[in-house]
Amino acid sequence: MADPEQSDSKASGRGQDTSEAAKAALAWTHTARFLTTASQLDQLPVTELPEFAFVGRSNAGKSTAINTLTQQKRLAFASKTPGRTQHINLFELGPKDAADALFADLPGYGYAAVARDAKIRWQQVMADYLALRRSLAGVVLMVDARLGFTELDKQLLAFVAPRVGNGSVRLLVLLTKADKLSRNEAARALAQAQAVLGELSTDEADVNMTLFSALNRSGVDDAAELLRSWVDAGLKAAR
Numbered sequence: 001m002a003d004p005e006q007s008d009s010k011a012s013g014r015g016q017d018t019s020e021a022a023k024a025a026l027a028w029t030h031t032a033r034f035l036t037t038a039s040q041l042d043q044l045p046v047t048e049l050p051e052f053a054f055v056g057r058s059n060a061g062k063s064t065a066i067n068t069l070t071q072q073k074r075l076a077f078a079s080k081t082p083g084r085t086q087h088i089n090l091f092e093l094g095p096k097d098a099a100d101a102l103f104a105d106l107p108g109y110g111y112a113a114v115a116r117d118a119k120i121r122w123q124q125v126m127a128d129y130l131a132l133r134r135s136l137a138g139v140v141l142m143v144d145a146r147l148g149f150t151e152l153d154k155q156l157l158a159f160v161a162p163r164v165g166n167g168s169v170r171l172l173v174l175l176t177k178a179d180k181l182s183r184n185e186a187a188r189a190l191a192q193a194q195a196v197l198g199e200l201s202t203d204e205a206d207v208n209m210t211l212f213s214a215l216n217r218s219g220v221d222d223a224a225e226l227l228r229s230w231v232d233a234g235l236k237a238a239r
């Protein structure tokens with residue numbers, strides 16, 4: 001499933017110890033800093049920087065994943081404060097004077113207590129963001145490994161499927177809270193994800209998945225390296 005061009009850097013990321021490539025990638029993710037927040041698509045800054053959107057059902061472990069990847073305890077905290085839960089929060093990465101990517105923390109969806117109107121409104125913002133945001137270069141979807149893909153997760157994938165299919169948006173699925181799974185359960189979670197993601201597969205599609213745990217750090221190095229490789233691939237293409 002991996003992009004063949006990325007296979008070298010990906011292969012070097014495997015293994016028990018954090019590799020040099022993973023260290024460099026984690027040093028990069030650690031540079032993440034809050035940029036701005038917006039409740040509507042047209043309030044987001046227009047940017048040439050590649051943007052990676054973090055999406056998932058509420059409680060899927062999205063904030064924890066962002067905080068773990070960036071090694072910052074409270075970075076994704078803003079997204080949890082009342083009044084901000086329906087906002088898109090943008091973070092900037094890279095050198096202070098030469099940012100090279102943005103992370104977009106999108107509101108969690110599927111929270112039962114949210115009123116129907118708010119849900120429908122939010123669904124529209126999400127669909128528009130995923131279909132129209134020009135700088136969107138990648139989607140990181142958090143799925144609770146014990147629950148697997150829900151209908152809302154599949155709907156979200158459907159919103160972005162055309163852009164994944166033509167290779168303009170890359171996809172990484174983090175099967176979160178993997179520390180709670182037995183070996184068998186983990187294998188089952190991967191197989192289910194593989195089946196769902198198989199439907200997105202085309203010659204151009206760059207679709208990736210990994211078990212992920214903030215607790216035992218599984219998948220953290222690989223995810224950071226993959227995101228970094230997406231930036232590098234964009235820089236190479238722009239040259």
Ligand code: GDP
Binds near residue numbers: 061065176178180
């Ligand atoms: P969000 O609503 O998607 O941002 O989810 P949170 O990051 O707030 O996580 C929801 C719950 O899952 C919290 O109680 C977290 O402590 C827990 N959680 C998140 N990641 C992990 C993990 O890797 N392992 C375990 N065991 N729990 C996790």
